[in-house]
Amino acid sequence: MVSSADSTPTTATPAARLQVSVIEARNVQADMSNAPDFYVKLKMSGREFQTDVVKGSTTPKFLKDIRLDVLNLETDTLRMEMLQVGPKGDLILGTDKVSLKPMSETGTLVQWFNLKDAAGALAAELCLVLRYSSGEKTPSRRSKSPSPRVNPKASPSGLEKGKTKSKKKKAKKGMLLPLPLAVAGGLLAGAFAFLWAKKPEYYEVKEGDTLCRIGICFNRPHQELYSLNSKVIADPNVIYPGDRIRVL
Structure with a gap:
């Protein structure tokens, strides 16, 4: 499960928000004299948030969601830092930053920084998944004038039609399907629904995708995805754009 942290203040909530999913790291050039324990810090507009420490791995999977309020789309910049826990203080391994203004056009960005x-x-x-939301609500379109209703009492012909329909309904109530046919119909409908639910679904891998990220999108553990696609994926840490991954 992906844990989350929310930076929304209790007094006021700005309209625009940025959700950052910190997925995982790779090619980590760590200080081998210290334990491979890492975490990530995110900084924006004077605020700072961090993931939990992932211990004992040089390919740490953080799986942390952090929601940030966007105060100024034109100037806000997200800064990311990866740190290694040390006995005399934590060491900043590397940093990068990304401007939020292009996010207003793309909406979602999946990228290895x-x-x-x-x-x-x-x-x-x-690897981060960035999702920008302006917070603006699109008003629903409703018809200005309600559709006219037909009153069956308005004309004799309408009254006669109503009587005719009521007779047909009474006639239908007296008709019952034979029990074997009803049971067979129910079994057929149940079998069809079962087969449709079992129909496999596939996802085409995009540049920068990982099994963890795909699993988060489809609410499936990455181990389950690897098991479903063991004939296609030789190494769970290596997938290629264009591959068709079974997700359901």
Whole structure:
């Protein structure tokens, strides 16, 4: 399950929001003299949030959702840092940042960010899913004038038709299907519904996708996706754009 943190203040809620899903990291250039324990910090407009520490892995899967209020779309920038826990203080491995203004057009962005150290060398790659929402509600379109209703008492012909229909309804009530036919029809409908529910669904892998990210989108554990696609995926950490992954 993906845990989440909400930065929304209790007094007022700005209209625009950014949800950041911190998925995982790879190609981590860690200090091997310290334990491979990592976490990620996100900073925007003077506010700071962080994931839980993932211990014992150089390919940590953070699986953390953080919701941020966007105060100024024109100037707000999301800064990300990946840190390694150390005995004398945590070490910043690398950083990167992304402007929020393009998000108003794309809406959702799935990307591996290159985190670089102070010397400009690649320190790690971090997968984030960014979802921007302006918060504006689209008013529902309703008809200004209600559709006219036909009053059956308005004309004799309408009254006669009503009588005719009531006779037909009474006649239908007296008709019952033979029990074997009714049971067979129910079994057939149940079998059809069962087969339709079991119909497999597939997803085409896009650039930057991971099994974890696909699993989050379809509410499926990545281990289950790997089991369903073991003939297609040799390594669960490596999938290629264009592959068709069974998700259901």
